[in-house]
Amino acid sequence: MxxxxxxxxxxxxxxxxxxxxxxxxxxxxxxxxxxxxxxxxxxxxxxxxxxxxxxxxxxxxxxxxxxxxxxxxxxxxxxxxxxxxxxxxxxxxxxxxxxxxxxxxxxxxxxxxxxxxxxxLADAETAERLRRASEEVIEAASRSSEKLRVPGLSTFSREKYFEPDDLRELVSLRDAVASLEPGLIKELALLAAAACVEPASRLRRDGRALRFSPNRNPRKPREEFQRRISMMVEDIKGSPxxxxxxxxxxxxxxxxxxxxxxxxxxxxxxxxxxxxxxxxxxxxxxxxxxxxxxxxxxxxxxxxxxxxxxxxxxxxxxxxxxxxxxxxxxxxxxxxxxxxxxxxxxxxxxxxxxxxxxxxxxxxxxxxxxxxxxxxxxxxxxxxxxxxxxxxxxxxxxxxxxxxxxxxxxxxxxxxxxxxxxxxxxxxxxxxxxxxxxxxxxxxxxxxxxxxxxxxxxxxxxxxxxxxxxxxx
Missing domain, CATH: 3.40.50.150 (Vaccinia Virus protein VP39)
Incomplete structure (x- = not known):
């Protein structure tokens, strides 16, 4: 046999x-x-x-x-x-x-x-705090002039994957979120920021790996961050x-x-x-x-x-x-x-x-x-x-x-x-x-x-x- x-x-x-x-x-x-x-x-x-x-x-x-x-x-x-x-x-x-x-x-x-x-298990007050915090994050990110700490992963440094302006927005969002007080609001903001990474790139997950999609049109990180925060606020307010x-x-x-x-x-x-x-x-x-x-x-x-x-x-x-x-x-x-x-x-x-x-x-x-x-x-x-x-x-x-x-x-x-x-x-x-x-x-x-x-x-x-x-x- x-x-x-x-x-x-x-x-x-x-x-x-x-x-x-x-x-x-x-x-x-x-x-x-x-x-x-x-x-x-x-x-x-x-x-x-x-x-x-x-x-x-x-x-x-x-x-x-x-x-x-x-x-x-x-x-x-x-x-x-x-x-x-x-x-x-x-x-x-x-x-x-x-x-x-x-x-x-x-x-x-x-x-x-x-x-x-x-x-x-959060309430409407938490949703409102998240909305206000996100506005502060976007404002802080938009006026940031500090030298950005680009992630050590080489993927982020390749311009065919990330446009330089988009990478700058992503990193400034992350750094602005990092200044929030520890707790649920910061956790949610970190999640929203991280969820922007793939959409802001020309990469997509495909089975076992990340695939390069040269014709993909990356989303703007701040707009994507705001969209995801709005989604979170809506869901938390409607939670029964x-x-x-x-x-x-x-x-x-x-x-x-x-x-x-x-x-x-x-x-x-x-x-x-x-x-x-x-x-x-x-x-x-x-x-x-x-x-x-x-x-x-x-x-x-x-x-x-x-x-x-x-x-x-x-x-x-x-x-x-x-x-x-x-x-x-x-x-x-x-x-x-x-x-x-x-x-x-x-x-x-x-x-x-x-x-x-x-x-x-x-x-x-x-x-x-x-x-x-x-x-x-x-x-x-x-x-x-x-x-x-x-x-x-x-x-x-x-x-x-x-x-x-x-x-x-x-x-x-x-x-x-x-x-x-x-x-x-x-x-x-x-x-x-x-x-x-x-x-x-x-x-x-x-x-x-x-x-x-x-x-x-x-x-x-x-x-x-x-x-x-x-x-x-």
Whole structure:
């Protein structure tokens, strides 16, 4: 049997242990940022890798948590804060409210999450203060005559990307915002300024990188800043949210126990970076450098080395915690067919690091999350499977199945793998090329909230309802 065929057979064997259902009729448009560009608060910064603002409500309904009087939710990979903002929108339906704690490693995305989620609970007076502060910022920026501190990232110094006058406006806006008093108003102004960077350039985000668009007409930074502030003021004034609270931690989502204050969450929900070669630190580097969250190449590289090992953009240390755990044999058994299928070419080392590193990272977050959820709680993760290589040398990393098995080792029971949508890649035909939502419950038979290795009898028995021919995409 060809190596790729052996991997497919391995995936099929794994999948038989769980209930797998095609839920694309419900989730197809929820695992992408559908609605986020127009919804209040969500629209302040576009994260193309986000899920929809409507996803949280659907997951809560499907898991039966909607019937509770209150909810405590943990998101280990906050991104642009979709979970926290969506929870604020839903909180009015709960007498005891919703409390969200979220973790984000990227310093710029942490700012996005924190500013948006905190602003959800602000009032009309805060909106008016923001409007007045923005006028002061624009005035100060327009009369600034000091020597400007251009961000250290070389991208900003290339005139084909940024017109000199536009770059001057951008930097003067940033410096004027920096003079504001610390607090929510400053957070919002920083977000508004950073959100102007891409529109004021001839660069655009496209998948894994920033692309040069020579025919693009850059927007004027001050006008764009004012437009985004007006959007924020409008949304804050119209906010009906109540009964909600949120804490956005800056830290490593793989180790939630280091940050959160609760050990009794009702729901853990997250969408980790997918194992698809995208380096989010690279994709959103302009905004972080613009705000001086990175000041030199050394700090930038150190940050990249501390991210989830979902990409080979940097050379990560060959260190895997699972090798010294009680589950080392089980993890090796899970990964060996995939590792054996990786072509022996110049990309082999990086691809093997992705497989091992990603599994190691996901086992950590699944194990730690189990200790933070009460026995009647749930965990739901959204993840996409990915293709690596080309032609006959291509293979699929089925993250949904790999993480499901790792979840069992971490003390969870797989309730259901919900296929949200089929992914299409030219020249690749695989039933495992998809994006899924996996719902877990604590496996009390396997030792409560401690990581364990369930026997075959403990695993969820098959109840398949997947119909490959009836998927909408």
């Amino acid at each position: 060809a190596l790729a065929g052996a991997v497919e057979a391995h995936y099929k064997q794994l999948e038989q242990a769980w209930r797998v259902s095609d839920r694309s009729d419900v989730y197809d448009r929820l695992v992408v940022p559908n609605g986020n560009s127009t919804d209040p608060f969500h629209r302040w910064f576009h994260l193309k890798e986000a899920f929809s603002s409507r996803l949280l409500g659907q997951v809560i309904s499907d898991t039966g948590l909607k019937r509770r009087d209150s909810l405590r939710i943990l998101d280990c990979f906050s991104g642009s804060g979709t979970t926290a903002v969506s929870a604020s929108e839903l909180a009015q339906d709960y007498a005891g409210g919703i409390h969200v704690e979220a973790i984000e490693h990227n310093p710029f995305l942490h700012l996005v999450s924190a500013a948006k989620s905190h602003a959800c 949210f109540q009964n909600a609270s949120s804490i956005i931690h800056q830290g490593d989502g793989r180790r939630p126990r280091d940050y959160v204050s609760s050990r009794e969450f009702d729901l853990v929900i997250f969408s980790p970076p997918y194992p698809n070669n995208i380096d989010y630190t690279e994709v959103y580097k302009m905004e972080a450098w613009y705000l001086e969250l990175f000041v030199d190449e050394g700090s930038f590289r150190q940050h990249r080395l501390a991210t989830v090992r979902s990409h080979p953009s940097v050379k990560f240390a060959e260190s895997y915690e699972y090798l010294t755990s009680d589950h080392s044999g089980d993890v090796e058994e899970l990964l060996d067919p995939l590792l054996s299928a990786i072509p022996k070419d110049r990309y082999a080392t990086g691809r093997k690091q992705i497989v091992r590193g990603y599994a190691d990272d996901m086992l950590q977050v699944l194990r730690q999350s189990r200790s933070l959820v009460h026995d009647e709680g749930k965990l739901a993760f959204i993840v996409g499977n990915s293709v690596h290589g080309n032609g006959e040398s291509s293979f699929v990393i089925a993250a949904d199945l790999i993480m499901s098995r790792l979840a069992e080792l971490a003390g969870w029971r797989v309730d259901e793998i919900k296929i949200a949508r089929t992914l299409f890649r030219r020249g690749v035909a695989s039933p495992f090329l998809r994006e899924s939502i996996v719902v877990l419950s604590p496996n009390l038979a396997a030792g409560g909230n401690r990581s364990s290795n369930p026997t075959a009898a403990d695993r969820h028995q098959p109840s398949r309802s997947t119909d490959q021919n009836n998927r909408s995409r």
